[in-house]
Amino acid sequence: MNPAALTLLASAMACLPSWAVDPFTVRDIRVEGLQRIEPGTVFASLPFRVGDQYTDDKGASGIRALFALGLFKDVRLETQGDVLVVVVEERPSVAAVEFIGLKEFDKDVLSKALKEVGLAEGRPYDKALADKAEQELKRQYISRSLYAAEVVTTATPIDRNRVNLTFTITEGGPAKIAKIELVGNKTFSTDTLRDQFNLDTGGWMSWYTKSNRYSRTKLNGDLEALRSYYLSRGFLEFRIESTQVAMSPDKQEMAITINVTEGERFVVSGVKLEGNYLDKEDEFKSLVKIVSGQPYNAETVAETTKAFTDYFGKFGFAFARVDAKPIIDRQNNRVQFVLQAEPSRRAYVRRILVAGNNRTRDEVIRREFRQLESAWYDGDKINLSRDRVNRLGYFTDVNVDTQEISGAPDQVDLLFSVTEKPTGSISLGAGFSSTEKIALTFGIQQENAFGSGNYLALQVNTSKYNRNYVVSTTDPYFTQNGISRSFDLFHRTTRPYLGDLNSYSLVNSGLGLRFGVPITETDRVFVGANLEQTQIVAGTNLPTEYANYALKFGSKSTAIPLTLGWAHDARDSALVPTKGSLQSFTADVSVAGDVRYARTNYKYQQYIPLSKKYTFAFNTDLGWGQGLNGQDYPLFKNFYVGGLGSVRGFEQSTLGPKSSTTGIYLGGPKKVVFNAEFITPFPGAGNDKTLRMFAFTDVGKAFGQDEKVSFGELRASAGIGLSWISPMGPLRFSYGVPIRQQTGDRIQKLQFQIGTSF
Template sequence: MTHAATANLPFKVHDIRVEGLQRLPVEKVYAALPIQAGDSIDHDQVADAVKRLFATGNFEDVQLGRDGDDLVVIVSERPTIAKIDISGNKSIDEDNLRKGLKQAGLVEGEVYQRSTLQAIAGELQRQYVSQGRYGADIQTKSVALPRNRVELKIEIYEGKAARIRDINIVGNTLFDDDTLLKDFELKPSHFWSFIKGDDKYSREKLSGDLERLRSYYLDRGYINFSIESTQVSVTPDRKNVFITINVAEGEQYTVNDVKLAGDLVVDENQLRPLLVIKKGQVFSQQLVTYTSDLIKRRLGNEGYTFAEVHGVEQDTGSDNNTVDVTFYVDPGNKVYVRRINFTGNAKTDDEVLRRELRQFEQAPANTSLIDLSRQRLQRLGYFSTVDADTPRVPNSDDLVDVDYKVEEQPSGSIGANVGYSDSSGFIFGANVTQNNWRGTGNRVSFALSRSDVRDSYSFSHYNPYYTLDGVSRGFSLFYSKIDFDQTSVASYAADRLGGSVTFGYPISEYSRLSFGATYEKTDITTGDYVAYDIYQFLDEYGDKFNEYKGNISLQTSTLNRGVLPDRGWSSTLGLEVAVPGSDYGFYKLNWSGQKYFPLTRRWTVRTRGEVGYGDGYGQDKSLPFFENYYSGGIGSVRGYESRSLGPRSPGMIYVDNGTVDPSPDPVGGNLLTEASLELIFPTPFAPDSRSVRTFLFADAGNVFQTEFNDAADNVSWNEMRTSVGVGLTWLTAIGPLSFDLAKPLNDQPGDDTEVFQFSLGQVF
């Protein structure tokens, strides 16, 4: 700090003149200068003025002088930062690094201060040390540019993180080191460390591990447990560290009594069952926290959304090491919902989301209903994530808003194909399935396929809220026809024409009862060759059937998501009957279900089962062959070709003269049994993604014919086919893609196996 000589003081200032400014306006100097024209000044006032100008941070040098009766202020401006160049940083993201620089005042366009840059270098050095990078080196320099500007260069050499050679706990007599270190995130170097990276020292990770250690003892009754000290020793080459943790375990305590105190707005008899920590138990901090959360949730169900519950243990002072646990309840004000808001639903109509809600506006805020509403939105299958928040309304103690944030995901599939085959000629096909048609929540599907041989069309529509009470309605139309005059394809074809309508009624929060009716006209056309069993059936019953079917089903689902769930279960039990008046009387009874068993947050076991049985009734002796069950393929028993398992015809008969060719052909059966076991695990390249799922699987299943004229096969469970493999399902923009690699375990001669299988548009 330099003062120009200010001789002949004091004097009365006639005018003030500023010299040396390059980019700053003169007004900034006048604003900081505590002297005005007409003031009489002395040495103290001059010194104060210089201090104030320096305090602005804009000047490297300030001088005050006198020219007659004029005060002359001569300044030398600090340079401005034209550019900040950062290089060498890998473990610290550059965006985060620049945010830190901005908070410290180092921003392009601002005044440059050397002391700040030096402080930043020191702080960066400390951050790298906290990551165990003891060899990190931070070099900073400024490069002068024209017009009083500088370019700052921050060159970082991060070095390698020091590896943990040993973690030693001192003072533990109740539990050995291996037991206590099992839940640590940090580990001494081991064989898999080069993949997991868990042997790289980090101060933050060590802090987390120390909290886990403390919780381990507190959850086992050692309320006086303490960590006395922690030492981290670095080897001279800075490549390895040794961690020593000194602990004092104390005595184990049991619970003498559990009490409730405070403002119990809910009857104590209703809160008592929520006390999961009991008299006589070993004290556990985890149970205390869990109990507090249960009580807060119960109060939240009554509208006390911001209730506070604190569990406090107090030594009884007895010789038997016991504590009293008291839960102090502060319910706060009862809270009401002012408004419910949605964000993220760019495609889905607001009405579609609101009809799933169980928490309403202007009603008391209910924690359970808010969470149930979130679950119902998640089960729609339109969103990959749904989060709920309850911010307070500003300047109000008894109002909250409920904000649901959703992230939309693909909820349908689309496909098209163009091709040519010798048997069918030119082929054109297109299909679209959309579970959230134009954001209305309706499911629409249509498909068409045309070729020289086959034409098929189908359309279906499902409205889950046909009425405001949640009654659903669905209908479908379908038509397909094959021209055998244009092909030499053997076997048979079923020309179909029909439609169906279904109504569903909610009978609980998780269950729905559905009723439906279907009309279907089936014309069977045979080629030159047809399966012998089918030939016999057509010879006895003819080849034209008009079927009037009624169906009823009970569907229950507690799945946490509509697509790729990993929690909950679902079940569907259905009965379909061809009613009197149909050309052929039969019924089909089906059950399918799945359940998820979480092992950890990311690992889940899924079980799936399906059973189906059909038969004729009255004079009709068996299930017609065109209603048979089939098994095999993706979503069924993987590793075997689609619809290839089960009974096979004794041979193919030449229709013109009755000659039988002994080549067998799958004909399906009237009894279906399938089961699957899957282990769902984090996808290696996208462990946190909800749009990709990887799994190991084991499948078993087959179809059987329990009665079919004189050629009936007996059911033999030894005929169950099994397979194992690995699969992946990926939700893409055009629909879910599933890929499976499967290995059949007990395939028999004649089975059609298939190692690689994929599908588009189905999720299993």
């Protein structure tokens, strides 16, 4: 800058008035420019009050505090003698938020996302906030692989210093994975490794699975699956060197390249224990899962170290450390593992705290604990306590944290953190099956009524052949020992499947009381009694057998059956089991009333995982009934076989004795059913367990009172099917072909139903 310019600048600055204000005592404070904001908001933010001394520093602090509110576009302070005037210009407020072009998202989802970044109706608006909102909308679309989505924001000023915001969205198509390449793999083919991934390049089911849409989270999961695949097959030094994701210029296609270094395959040469094992080396050695002479497997190493730390925890050593140190012999491609253990110090549980249960009472959670306060820290009991709380079904997440206590190295506190989920539901809907046509359902259910852990339910089913009205309540801790008590009130109407709407019907009403006694963590015994009344309502197609029974015992008969049952559930999932077993046995014996009988039913299901994708399952269902005190077995307690849930490929409930006069199928007091299934993911659905295919073989039949159970009489079928955990409930679809049948059998190859099992 030349000297003349400097002289001119100095002269101009000399002419400017000074902004400094001499300190003075504030006599009054006025606020100008407010439209919607309350004056109290401004006064509360100022660092001075009437009667205080005002200085420039306090004025600057006041301006900063008002700007920090985010409510004003401009703030300045003026003095009129000893009166301070605060002049503000409010930021416009958002009057309405609209979206144009939405297809992928519901409006409420995006409105909630924008609210989290500070933009919502009634809140202040500025350009920076609009830019932030645009970025959030783009992030939402990227989460669904819509990388080409564009967002244009339009702010339209309206009266009273407000604006209408319109987000015009051009969604474009999702970015699809065009190629997945692996570089550096020599031992396993690229196709074999890609089979471990959930992401793929698409197939005919990609519209459902969306497996060809790129997601960083899914890719990270696939990389871990790839790493696990190698580490479980001997490749101790396997590494993923890098991952490149390239996008096409139009943002419609993506290519993924994964560079790996396999390293050599190592065989375990031995396992050695070092450190302090509490003089229980033999017990710890029995927990070793690492097998000498077998290829290195990271899973067995992790299982071993976890088993060791859990075993230490059983004796109160909450801080035990177990390190698996590999000694590598690269010349011979062998590795020896040294398991170094340091139990540290024994600990006692001082207190057990519960957090997150805003609705559920503490006692509902605490009665599931097996670890007690002022007792040794026991890892097994703590894990069991966590699992029992989780099995209540009231929480989406249950975690246990061990907290050290300052100044008390031998004590710990346990914190059980739970995340509650809604446990009540009201349902109103309709179901459809190939047998029963349309069935309306209504239900009110509360699994955790008033936070007490009690179960309350009202169920109504208006199907054509089976109408049910049931009220149930269960107190899972009727006693402190965990004995449950259940009440049931029911009214059921059953018509023959092959009749018409004017056919005869069976009306069964009653009430029941049942107690469940826990025997183990997976076993429970049930005892109870019912008071039942059954009425044979005359109509067309009434079989002679029912007419004769009504003449002998009357059209109405009562029974008081006592119930004894046992259930064992060790499946990994109730909806989509892949391993474990389910067994149940029930016996009903009517000891009073017009009808005397005994009825038993045994079920056994076993699920065997063949691999990550494939499962083999089989089911056995046996039933037997017998009249007592010289009476005939009541016909309305018969078992039925045929159709979904028993022997597919045959019409529902048609494999058994039938009336000699009307041809109506009567069922029988004896039932034999065997099922076997090979379950696999649906082609093109990846590893999605909610959509699966299965091949099946069914065998079974119901037998009459005077018939002998003959395996030569059993009907058999085979076929394929589809199971889907749909929004309406579990759906099973099957196409079965009889492979053993007799003349007169009623065939129904195509069958489906919502809510059926096995």
